[in-house]
Amino acid sequence: MRVWRNISELGAGLWTTLRQLGRTSTVSYPEEPLNLPPRWRGRPVLTRDPDGDERCVACQLCSAVCPTRCIELQAGERPDTRRYPLTFRINFSRCIYCGLCEEACPTLAIQLLDEFAFSKEHHADFIYEKEALLIDGTGKHPHYNFYRHSGVALQDKDKGEGINEKTPVNVRSNLP
Amino acid sequence: MKHVFFLDGQEIPFIPGQNVLEAAIAAGKNQQIPYFCFHPALGSLGACRQCAVKMYAHDSKHPPRITMACLLPASDGLQLVTLEDDVHTEHREIIELLMTNHPLDCPVCDEGGQCHLQDMTVQTGHSVRHYSGPKRTYRNQDLGPLVYQEMNRCITCYRCVRFYQDAAQGEDFGVFGSRNRVSFGRLEDGPLESPFSGNLVEVCPTGVFTDKVFRHDYVRVWDLQQGPSVCPHCAVGCNTTPGARLGTLRRIRNRIRPEINGHFLCDRGRYAFPYVTANSRPLQPRLMGETTRQDAVLRQLASRLEEGRSGFLGSPREDLQSNLGLFALADCLHAPFAAVTSSWAEALAQQCLALPQAPSLQEVAAADRIVVIGDLDSIAPMAGFAVRQALRQGARLTVLASSRTELAQKGDYRPLRPSALRDQVAQLADDPCLQGGRFPVLLATAETLGPSGLYALRKTLEKLPANARAGAFVNRPNLFGAAYFAADGHTERLQQALRQRKINHLLCLGADPLGEDWGAGTWRTLAPGLDGLTLLDMVDSETARSAEALIPVAAFPERAGLFVNYEGRIQAFSPVYRREALVLHSAVQGSGFPEAAGGLKHPIGPPPPLFWLGRLAEMLHLHEAWQKRLDFYLHFLCPERPDPEGPGVLLPDTIRARFEIAAVPATRTVTPEQWELDIFRWYGGETLADTADELHSLAPARGLRVHPDVQAVAATLHGPCGDLQLPVIACAEMVQGVIAIDQEGFAELGLYPGDPVEVSWEQRQ
Known part of the structure; x- marks a missing residue:
């Protein structure tokens, strides 16, 4: 009995091995592209809103939440008071791709997309400035535009023209 | 007896008269009671309905009820609860109500991170808005x-x-x-x-x-x-x-x-x-107008000082140690030293220092009879603020000034020419405006009142009840510290030495003797006798532009130091930050792993004056003697070093008493027909403040302010050091016969407030 059981278990193991014959799960990266899962956390980028303007409003929540302090930015202000990052710097030799910045971002500007393998000769070359970070697209969220929901007025959006807003009140009215 | 009430079973101490919320915040228990409209300085209103607590009555007859902590006077043994469900519900629902129309602005709102509303919303646990309708805008x-x-x-x-x-x-x-x-x-x-x-x-x-x-x-x-x-x-x-x-x-x-x-x-x-951060701020040493290195300018300066023909000029704008450092260096070199730029300003400083202990602003706010002399708001706005707090408590305010200032509109206003101020101040002791008061306080703007007026103020104070106090204000942070070691007549001696060619070089610290400082007119006439002028300063000024060598110094938030305020309170400040430049590529040579987000930071800011003076003393082989003298003077003035976080240390009265014997200042007589000068200032005007663009954009136009009776478009004033032509600005608030001009104007004319002046009016075409 014992001999028979040993042989059957041996056979089962062999069958598992034989079953894999003909299947190829190894990809010869980098010649072949990878099929990355949708929630893959690659290199962070800055995206644009559906209108083509940059999404980042320089609220500095990403740099606050970053556990490795690899994000540094300075806020700037356009004439119509719209905030934008004057400088935005990520040091990828410190970044650990944890995705906390993406979670913290209230405007869906910073997103971890699919680029994950990049190498440089010097550490200093890993410091990416805003020009290298900002992409021409909306990333994973094609429709969201923070300023349509926010209450501030901009050049192309007056008070009361945002989503779910009433027209501005007349403070000089004394009607009940 | 210790008074306590109970909040969730914990003892909270209170002072009788406090309300529950005030006592809870003071005891650090504000985590339990959220609030909005209460402010420690503004009091309670009960408008926001947020600070609900549940009060259990002492007897068993009344059921417990929810009430507002900010409107509930604290009383002994009061039993309050916040940890019950109905209190939580109240907190949560009120904040949801307040948040109904609040926009989704936090990412672009500057208050984010220091927002009371954010804190309270998180504290009460309101995270989902149930209201989905449109928001008010x-x-x-x-x-x-x-x-x-x-x-x-x-x-x-x-x-x-x-x-x-x-x-x-x-x-x-x-x-x-x-x-x-x-x-x-x-x-x-x-x-x-x-x-x-x-x-x-x-x-x-x-x-x-x-x-x-x-x-x-x-x-x-x-x-x-x-x-x-x-x-x-x-x-x-x-x-x-x-x-x-x-x-x-x-x-x-x-x-x-x-x-x-x-x-x-x-x-x-x-x-x-x-x-x-002004673009005009000097950051690199300059020698003959050319940017140069630290050691080059120091070598030049050391060779100048070695000649032994240098004078030293301190400044009430600089901090105590820097002035003492300069004074110690002058002392080591046996060179003349002055702390202020004119004999008039010196007399002013001495009379300010001779006044007995001035009231703190907290005490001013508690006064019930206040006399304000001059435009206090424009010299020391916070002193004016303290007067307003006293007014709210029912104090009686009398304002003696040559123009109807904002403060004058809130009390009894006595329009007076500057020359009449002194006599009026001398008679204040018997004046009805101070009678019947518990705590009379006299506040003067030193420049308007002048040295003789301040002397009269001191004499008046002696006649008033013992608890009467007086304070004199200037718009310099450290007049009271800078002038302590300056001997009698020091400015005159320095100018005399320059006139007699005993000195041909001047080392100035934070002073602007050729620009807008008092007595600048005299200095301009003396300037040709100067072979070279070296300036240590943090702002660009007339003197900085014409100086042979300009040595930049760290601004006040960039260094440590001591200021002596108007009441003789020595306060320390500590360095808050360093100027720095970003060096991205130093990461390559460094440890291999870059610091912080964007590479290393490299400090670039100019060093404080004491560093420069120390280096100078080293180059002159005087460092030990200099350091010893500096330590001695510093120990003499403040034996115990104040803590930057603390309330500061008051100067001992014995040091004050040195100035009580100062010479009685000369008084000027002005006939009623003559035009009299007074100083015009505004609340944002001050040497450092003038380079702040946003604030300066509010500055009133430069001109000569007179009563609208004068029908002229412009006028030329004639002073001993030069003429000054200015447009006329009719000002209904002014007293007739008085002309108000800014400090630059006084510097150009070589005159002082209260002086008579020759005017030629240019009539309307």
């Missing part, structure tokens, strides 16, 4: 270059209007509208007129009022480097908290100091800081 007002309004964010706590109308007694800001359309602002767009408008930013618990200057160069508060500092813009010495980031100063906030500024700060203190 407002149009914003343009409130000038200092305060930014975003009215959508308002939760109608009324703190702003309580501050602006009640505490600051401003008249151009209020509440408008009815029901849920209530709005806070001005009647129409325009800059806020009060010199305390910047406090709206701190008082507002949400982001309705935010700092417009900070807005242009914004960082989140959690990224700011902050530290204890003292305001360098007038003699009051308010405590401040500068905030810096990446080597640049971004903003100034108030630091609570009950004895001096309490919870507030004037606009000069808050918005004058951009002198630190």
